[in-house]
Amino acid sequence: MSRYGKLRKEFMQKKNVNDTLSFGEVRGEVEIITIGDEILIGQIVDTNSAFIGQLLNMNGMSVKQISSVSDDRGHILAALDEAKKRADIILITGGLGPTKDDITKKTLCEYFKTSTRFDEEAYQDVVNIFATYGKEVTPINRLQAEVPAICEVIRNKNGTAPGMWFNVDGKIFISMPGVPYEMKAMMKEQVIPKLRSQFKFPVIVHKTVLTQGIGESTLSEMISGWEDSLGAHNIKLAYLPSPGMVRLRLSTKGSNEHELNAITDKKIEELKHIISEYIYGYEVYGEEKETLEMMVGQMLLKNKKTVSTAESCTGGYISHLITKVAGSSAYYIGSVISYAYEIKESELGVPHEVIMKHGAVSQPVVEQMAKAIRERYKTDYSISASGIAGPGGGTTDKPVGTVWIAIATPEKVISEKFLFGNNRERNIQKTANAALNMLRKELEHLA
Amino acid sequence: MSRYGKLRKEFMQKKNVNDTLSFGEVRGEVEIITIGDEILIGQIVDTNSAFIGQLLNMNGMSVKQISSVSDDRGHILAALDEAKKRADIILITGGLGPTKDDITKKTLCEYFKTSTRFDEEAYQDVVNIFATYGKEVTPINRLQAEVPAICEVIRNKNGTAPGMWFNVDGKIFISMPGVPYEMKAMMKEQVIPKLRSQFKFPVIVHKTVLTQGIGESTLSEMISGWEDSLGAHNIKLAYLPSPGMVRLRLSTKGSNEHELNAITDKKIEELKHIISEYIYGYEVYGEEKETLEMMVGQMLLKNKKTVSTAESCTGGYISHLITKVAGSSAYYIGSVISYAYEIKESELGVPHEVIMKHGAVSQPVVEQMAKAIRERYKTDYSISASGIAGPGGGTTDKPVGTVWIAIATPEKVISEKFLFGNNRERNIQKTANAALNMLRKELEHLA
Numbered sequence: 001m002s003r004y005g006k007l008r009k010e011f012m013q014k015k016n017v018n019d020t021l022s023f024g025e026v027r028g029e030v031e032i033i034t035i036g037d038e039i040l041i042g043q044i045v046d047t048n049s050a051f052i053g054q055l056l057n058m059n060g061m062s063v064k065q066i067s068s069v070s071d072d073r074g075h076i077l078a079a080l081d082e083a084k085k086r087a088d089i090i091l092i093t094g095g096l097g098p099t100k101d102d103i104t105k106k107t108l109c110e111y112f113k114t115s116t117r118f119d120e121e122a123y124q125d126v127v128n129i130f131a132t133y134g135k136e137v138t139p140i141n142r143l144q145a146e147v148p149a150i151c152e153v154i155r156n157k158n159g160t161a162p163g164m165w166f167n168v169d170g171k172i173f174i175s176m177p178g179v180p181y182e183m184k185a186m187m188k189e190q191v192i193p194k195l196r197s198q199f200k201f202p203v204i205v206h207k208t209v210l211t212q213g214i215g216e217s218t219l220s221e222m223i224s225g226w227e228d229s230l231g232a233h234n235i236k237l238a239y240l241p242s243p244g245m246v247r248l249r250l251s252t253k254g255s256n257e258h259e260l261n262a263i264t265d266k267k268i269e270e271l272k273h274i275i276s277e278y279i280y281g282y283e284v285y286g287e288e289k290e291t292l293e294m295m296v297g298q299m300l301l302k303n304k305k306t307v308s309t310a311e312s313c314t315g316g317y318i319s320h321l322i323t324k325v326a327g328s329s330a331y332y333i334g335s336v337i338s339y340a341y342e343i344k345e346s347e348l349g350v351p352h353e354v355i356m357k358h359g360a361v362s363q364p365v366v367e368q369m370a371k372a373i374r375e376r377y378k379t380d381y382s383i384s385a386s387g388i389a390g391p392g393g394g395t396t397d398k399p400v401g402t403v404w405i406a407i408a409t410p411e412k413v414i415s416e417k418f419l420f421g422n423n424r425e426r427n428i429q430k431t432a433n434a435a436l437n438m439l440r441k442e443l444e445h446l447a
Numbered sequence: 448m449s450r451y452g453k454l455r456k457e458f459m460q461k462k463n464v465n466d467t468l469s470f471g472e473v474r475g476e477v478e479i480i481t482i483g484d485e486i487l488i489g490q491i492v493d494t495n496s497a498f499i500g501q502l503l504n505m506n507g508m509s510v511k512q513i514s515s516v517s518d519d520r521g522h523i524l525a526a527l528d529e530a531k532k533r534a535d536i537i538l539i540t541g542g543l544g545p546t547k548d549d550i551t552k553k554t555l556c557e558y559f560k561t562s563t564r565f566d567e568e569a570y571q572d573v574v575n576i577f578a579t580y581g582k583e584v585t586p587i588n589r590l591q592a593e594v595p596a597i598c599e600v601i602r603n604k605n606g607t608a609p610g611m612w613f614n615v616d617g618k619i620f621i622s623m624p625g626v627p628y629e630m631k632a633m634m635k636e637q638v639i640p641k642l643r644s645q646f647k648f649p650v651i652v653h654k655t656v657l658t659q660g661i662g663e664s665t666l667s668e669m670i671s672g673w674e675d676s677l678g679a680h681n682i683k684l685a686y687l688p689s690p691g692m693v694r695l696r697l698s699t700k701g702s703n704e705h706e707l708n709a710i711t712d713k714k715i716e717e718l719k720h721i722i723s724e725y726i727y728g729y730e731v732y733g734e735e736k737e738t739l740e741m742m743v744g745q746m747l748l749k750n751k752k753t754v755s756t757a758e759s760c761t762g763g764y765i766s767h768l769i770t771k772v773a774g775s776s777a778y779y780i781g782s783v784i785s786y787a788y789e790i791k792e793s794e795l796g797v798p799h800e801v802i803m804k805h806g807a808v809s810q811p812v813v814e815q816m817a818k819a820i821r822e823r824y825k826t827d828y829s830i831s832a833s834g835i836a837g838p839g840g841g842t843t844d845k846p847v848g849t850v851w852i853a854i855a856t857p858e859k860v861i862s863e864k865f866l867f868g869n870n871r872e873r874n875i876q877k878t879a880n881a882a883l884n885m886l887r888k889e890l891e892h893l894a
Contacts, residue, residue, distance in 0.1 A: 040510040042501030043685055045494050049515070054489030063487040064522070068496070068513035075511070082529070206488070215580075217588050217607070220546045227547065239546050240485055241626070249490065309784075315770025316763030319784050323762025326838050326871055328786075334794070335784035337756075337766050343781040343824060377790060391773050401579065421579050423605070423628065424773055 028201045030056055031087035032066045033079050035094035035104050036178055039068045048093050048183055059192055060201030060253075061089070071095055076107045084171055089195065094178030096161035098140045105164075108175060109148045112168060116146040122153050122162035129160050151175075154190050158182045163190070202253050205260040208240075208283040209248040209268060211275065212292065212437040216241050219248075223274055226267075233263050244420075244430035245292075247283070280437055292436045293321040299443040300331035305380040307439070309335040310348055310373035312360065313387035313403060318432045333377045338369065348372040361386050361398055363406075367415050370408035381442065382408045383435045387418075389427045401427055405435045409442050475648050477503055478534040479513045480526050482541035482551050483625055486515045495540050495630055506639055507648030507700070508536070518542055523554045531618055536642065541625030543608035545587045552611075555622060556595045559615060563593040569600050569609035576607055598622075601637050605629045610637070649700050652707040655687075655730040656695040656715060658722065659739070659884040663688050666695075670721055673714075680710050691867070691877035692739075694730070727884055739883045740768040746890040747778035752827040754886070756782040757795055757820035759807065760834035760850060765879045780824045785816065795819040808833050808845055810853075814860045817853035828889065829855045830882045834865075836874045848874055852882045856889050 032052055038044045049066045056063055064087055069075045076095075083090045095104030109116060123137075123145035130137045144160040147153055154163030154174070159182040166173040174191055176183045195201075211219065216239050220227070230237055233252070240247040250267060252260050272279060281295050300307060309318050319335045322328055338344040341360060345352055349372045354364050369384035387403025394400035400422050406415035416438065420430045479499055485491045496513045503510055511534055516522045523542075530537045542551030556563060570584075570592035577584045591607040594600055601610030601621070606629040613620040621638055623630045642648075658666065663686055667674070677684055680699070687694040697714060699707050719726065728737055747754060756765050766782045769775055785791040788807060792799055796819045801811050816831035834850025841847035847869045853862035863885065867877045 039497070040500050040513065041504045042497040042499065042510075043687065045492060045497040046513075047492050050486070050489040050492040052489065053487050057488045063489075064517070065526075066487065066493075066513075066515035070511070079512075217545050217585055221585060221587055236484075236548070238484060238490075238548055239544060240490065241544075249485075251484075251488075311763075314767075315775075315779075316758075316766030316782060316784065317770075319763030320761075320767050320875075323764075323784075323786065324872060324875070328762075332762070333787045334790040335763060335782070335786075337763065337770075337782035337784070339770065339776055339782075340780045347781070419579075419581055425771060426628070428767075428771070 028061045028089070028199065029087045030061050030063050030089045030091060031083040032063060033076075033083055033090065033092045034066070034068045034178070035071060035076060035092065036068075037070050037101075039094075040070050048178065048180055051180070051184060052091060052093075052187060055187055055192060057204055057206070059196060060204050061195070062204075071101050071103055073103060073107050073110070076104065077111055080108075080111050080173070088170075089172045090174070091191075092173065092175040093183055096144075096175065096177045098144055098160065104175060105146075105148065108151075108164065108166070108173075112148060112150055112166060114148045114150045117149045119145050119147045119153050119162065121155060122147060125156055125162065126160045128157075154186055156182055156186060158185055165191075165194070202255060203257045203260060204251065204253045205257065205264055206249060206251045206284075207264050207268060208250070209271060209279055210245065210281040210283065210290070210292075211248065211278040212245045212280045212433055214246065214275070214278045216246050219246055219275065219278070223271065226271055226274060229270075230267060233267065235264065235267060243426045244433040280440055291321075291325075292433060292440065294325050296436050296440050296443065297322065297325045297328055297331060299440065299446070300381075301327075303443070303446045305443070305446070306331050306333050306378075307381045307383065308333045308373045308377035308379040309382060310369040310384040311335060311337050312339060312344070312369070312385060313389045314385050314428050314431050314435075315339060317428050318383055318385065318435055321432055321436065333379050336373055336376075344369065348376075359398065361388055361402055361404055363404055363415050363417070366404040366406040367408075367413045370406035370413055370415075374408040380410055381439060383439055384408075385431050385435050387420075387427065387431055389431075390422055390424045403427070403431045403434075405431065405438060407435075407438050407442055414438070414442070475508045475536070475646065476534045477508050477510050477536045477538060478530040479510060480523075480530055480537060480539045481513070481515045481625070482518060482523060482539065483515075484517045484548075486541075487517050495625065495627055498627070498631060499538055499540075499634060502634055502639060505651055505653050506643060507651045508642070518548055518550055520550060520554050520557070523551065524558055527555075527558050527620070531616075531620075535617075536619045537621070538638075539620065539622040540630055543622065543624045545591055545607060551622060552593075552595065555598075555611065555613070555620075559595060559597055559613060561595045561597045564596045566592050566594045566600050566609065568602060569594060572603050572609065573607045575604075601633055603629055603633060605632055612638075612641070650702060650704045650707060651698065651700045652704065652711055653696055653698045653731075654711050654715060655697070656718060656726055657692065657728040657730060657737075657739075658695065658725040659692045659727045659880060661693065661722070661725045663693050666693055666722070666725070670718065673718055673721060676717075677714060680714065682711065682714060689876075690873045691880040727887060738768075738772075739880060739887065741772050743883050743887050743890065744769065744772045744775055744778060746887065746893070747828075748774070750890070750893045752890075752893070753778050753780050753825075754828045754830065755780045755820045755824035755826040756829060757816040757831040758782060758784050759786060759791070759816070759832060760836045761832050761875050761878050761882075762786060764875050765830055765832065765882055768879055768883065780826050783820055783823075791816065795823075806845065808835055808849055808851055810851055810862050810864070813851040813853040814855075814862050817855035817862075818860055821855040827857055828886060830886055831855075832878050832882050834867075834874065834878055836878075837869050837871045850874070850878045850881075852878065852885060854882075854885050854889055861885070861889070 039046050053063045069079045095102045151164040151166050161177040163186050164175040235250050235252045238249040316337050322332050336347050344350040348369045350368045366384045366386050370382045374382035384406045388400050390400035401420040403418045420427045479496050486493050500510045516526045542549045598611040598613050608624040610633050611622040682699045685696040763784050769779050783794050791797040795816050797815045813831045813833050817829045821829035831853045835847050837847035848867040850865045867874045
């Protein structure tokens with residue numbers, strides 16, 4: 001048995017493969033091949049694969065491998081051959097431009113031992129694109145309408161390169177342009193509906209629990225028993241860390257969406273009892289991704305409350321996160337960035353003696369900063385932060401990464417000390433996330 | 448001849464392979480394997496591969512393929528096997544976390560038929576990481592120091608997972624964590640120097656010209672004649688756009704570093720005559736990357752000048768960029784983020800009538816903002832910005848993307864109007880970059 005045959009057998013023997021049953025001739029295993037030197041030399045980041053992976057996944061298909069290869073005939077042929085052995089559906093992007101360095105179409109003809117034909121509809125799309133710019137089709141662009149004889153054309157309303165759909169030996173090959181917005185429209189409007197109409201795929205449910213303020217390994221130890229219990233329900237858990245936060249993704253696959261949702265929700269309920277204080281939100285796959293600043297924004301908006309910030313070590317980053325959200329002017333009023341001691345004194349009323357006695361990174365200073373900005377900017381809530389972002393400025397008492405954060409509310413001022421790491425940029429990010437999470441917790445007390 | 452043998456022969460026959468000559472046993476052909484379900488389901492975009500590709504390329508190595516596979520034993524084994532057939536150096540990222548879903552290390556042991564050993568140095572790194580957070584190493588993290596017996600450890604100063612270097616059958620396998628900043632530090636500080644010390648790669652010279660304030664296509668038209676002249680000198684040009692800026696990278700490869708530098712410098716001199724007003728700096732590969740905010744910071748520092756900002760549409764982003772730079776407290780004093788009209792009036796002395804008459808996004812408003820913050824925060828220079836970031840708030844007169852920026856200096860206040868696009872996040876970034884560039888131009892008048 002070939003390695004691939006063996007590999008497939010291994011996959012089949014795995015517990016969850018019973019769910020990826022064969023419907024029609026296709027099992028729903030997909031590979032993506034991206035073609036283009038610019039990816040291999042790192043000139044562009046391949047965002048297409050992530051888009052495709054997400055879309056396929058939401059539609060019950062699993063991507064087994066993504067391969068990026070260069071604009072090289074031999075290399076493309078080898079990649080097609082390998083993908084065909086492993087997958088049922090092969091999605092190819094890139095290399096369809098009109099210039100000489102783009103050889104995907106020619107190579108597909110060679111691979112499928114076919115010649116080209118002129119496609120009237122594809123040509124019409126080229127004509128329309130040129131008409132948008134008030135231009136006639138150039139000879140080199142007329143060639144874009146030459147397609148492999150055995151393919152079905154996937155029309156492209158946004159560019160000159162038609163997509164191509166091949167059905168050979170029970171395998172589907174789909175070639176699309178690499179330009180993200182052309183490919184995206186093709187995937188959403190044509191490729192996915194066509195795949196769904198021809199094959200039946202399993203249901204996949206992903207739900208993500210968002211945590212803040214607990215490290216990956218501590219979290220993993222706390223929930224280890226719960227994690228072990230997931231296997232019995234065929235739920236996979238993934239840890240997705242970013243500065244100061246860990247997202248926990250639960251994934252499961254089957255045929256009954258209702259049941260899959262129910263069991264996943266049940267497990268999330270159990271998790272809540274273990275780590276409730278660290279959970280700041282949830283993401284359901286397919287719905288818009290929620291950030292902490294979006295969540296805080298929605299809570300402020302809903303309760304018609306406003307916020308201001310007084311920042312030192314974060315240097316405006318908290319305000320930036322808040323104002324990145326469209327519509328934030330409804331609840332965000334403004335900030336004082338008091339980087340220098342003098343500004344903390346003159347603008348935020350921190351007494352000179354307090355700074356001298358306790359230092360700028362201290363509880364009395366951040367509490368005064370939060371109190372002062374809230375009053376001065378007449379907001380309901382305020383956030384303040386003062387810390388040693390690094391690399392310089394650390395002492396034995398207050399090493400780099402020491403941060404004080406305060407939140408002023410209509411009733412009180414609360415504050416907390418943190419010890420983050422020694423990377424300046426991450427310390428700034430972690431401080432901002434911790435501050436937003438402290439505010440979120442306070443806002444939860446509202447209706 | 449096997450398909451891979453054939454493929455290699457084809458590569459060898461290609462023109463540029465004379466440059467990637469074999470030195471020692473290694474030809475410098477590299478493959479990257481990224482491991483992790485989160486890439487395949489599109490939950491994260493794989494930015495690691497682009498970083499690695501770029502770094503290798505600049506050091507004379509060519510990436511032949513990037514493969515992304517899932518956290519699945521059989522699949523990882525198959526990917527290693529395939530990569531080994533094609534490449535001499537295989538870089539692997541991901542799957543090294545302490546949690547149960549990470550199986551790369553275990554699988555590498557299986558692949559190389561080796562067991563694990565406890566590595567004292569790796570353990571010391573784990574201890575140090577935990578010490579930074581004032582914590583003891585947990586049992587699960589102690590396991591991070593268990594490494595495959597036959598590997599050399601690549602130390603990790605930024606995380607708990609050591610990198611691993613394998614030299615088996617004349618092939619190099621390097622396994623690194625998937626966390627970008629851990630992997631990046633490892634690549635730059637250890638993997639690249641070690642590869643360079645063991646093998647000889649061709650000399651590659653990259654120099655980058657940094658431009659601000661001109662779009663990619665206009666730029667391309669302006670320099671088209673110059674661009675055509677590069678081919679004769681075997682210099683490749685790449686356009687690397689980011690919001691409001693385009694970096695032009697000139698790359699050339701050969702054996703004589705001195706000659707390569709000389710011809711590249713000559714071409715850059717020619718370019719200066721064509722687009723001097725848009726060039727704000729240069730980057731030489733291997734030297735630290737200079738951002739506009741770093742450049743401005745150095746100019747302020749050198750001239751012992753200070754700066755403050757008064758921001759509206761950028762919501763703290765300009766301050767964030769300035770304070771991201773270590774040591775910025777020497778020249779950055781603070782900011783007022785006047786998101787609401789009231790703050791522009793109460794804190795920055797913008798007369799109510801002026802806002803009523805001209806609108807918050809107007810020349811008199813930004814000029815007053817810049818003047819006021821400079822005086823109030825007692826700085827030598829100041830930056831102010833007010834604009835419509837979008838998506839809402841646009842009018843026929845002032846569509847989304849309209850931005851006014853002012854700079855106050857000890858002598859004067861200058862201001863400029865911009866019309867950016869309709870993407871909120873990019874408008875914020877473009878505004879910040881344009882503002883920093885305006886300040887840079889003013890600072891150039893200093894000695």
